Amino acid sequence: xxxxxxxxxxxxxxxxxxxxxxxxxxxxxxxxxxxxxxxxxxxxxxxxxxxxxxxxxxxxxxxxxxxxxxxxxxxxxxxxxxxxxxxxxxxxxxxxxxxxxxxxxxxxxxxxxxxxxxxxxxxxxxxxxxxxxxxxxxxxx
Numbered sequence: 001x002x003x004x005x006x007x008x009x010x011x012x013x014x015x016x017x018x019x020x021x022x023x024x025x026x027x028x029x030x031x032x033x034x035x036x037x038x039x040x041x042x043x044x045x046x047x048x049x050x051x052x053x054x055x056x057x058x059x060x061x062x063x064x065x066x067x068x069x070x071x072x073x074x075x076x077x078x079x080x081x082x083x084x085x086x087x088x089x090x091x092x093x094x095x096x097x098x099x100x101x102x103x104x105x106x107x108x109x110x111x112x113x114x115x116x117x118x119x120x121x122x123x124x125x126x127x128x129x130x131x132x133x134x135x136x137x138x139x140x141x
Contacts, residue, residue: 002085005058006050006078006124008116009071015042019070020094027092036061037087039128043097043114047071050128052085078121086129095131104130 013019023040031037036053049065051058066074087093097105102112108127109119116124 001055002052002082003055003058004050004052004078004080004082004086004125005062005076006048006121006128007062007065007074007076008124009047009049009065009074011042011045011047012070012072015045015047020096023070024092024094030061031091034061037085037090037092039087039090039093039095039132041095041097041114041128041131046114046116048077048114048116048124048128050087050125052082052087073117075117077116077119077124087132093132095128101131 011019020040020042027038027040031053034053034057036051036057038049038051041048051061062076065071095101097114105114105127106112107130108123109115119127
């Protein structure tokens with residue numbers, strides 16, 4: 001059974017290229033072994049991540065994330081059974097929210113600043129999906 005889990009968190013350290021590289025390196029190694037795909041979206045001090053895969057594997061990864069000292073205010077936004085993956089091509093894509101993606105963000109939010117804590121899970125899911133459809137995802141820095 002496939003599931004999609006979407007959560008938001010705040011970073012305990014400044015989000016910079018090195019932090020993103022560390023997270024993506026670990027994700028690429030672990031996720032491909034566990035059959036997990038997804039996307040990591042970030043801006044300022046906020047992360048939004050979608051994880052897709054088998055229920056046991058996604059749940060185990062989310063539990064590890066909840067114990068990761070790089071995060072605080074971890075908030076589950078959406079958890080659902082799915083028929084197919086939205087991010088099947090990505091062991092972990094990245095989507096920085098920057099000026100290029102601000103217009104897309106405004107389509108789903110009242111602000112050009114990423115604040116998933118104020119969005120519904122379904123709205124966040126649509127935002128991530130549109131990022132993928134618009135070419136806003138990339139593999140690594």
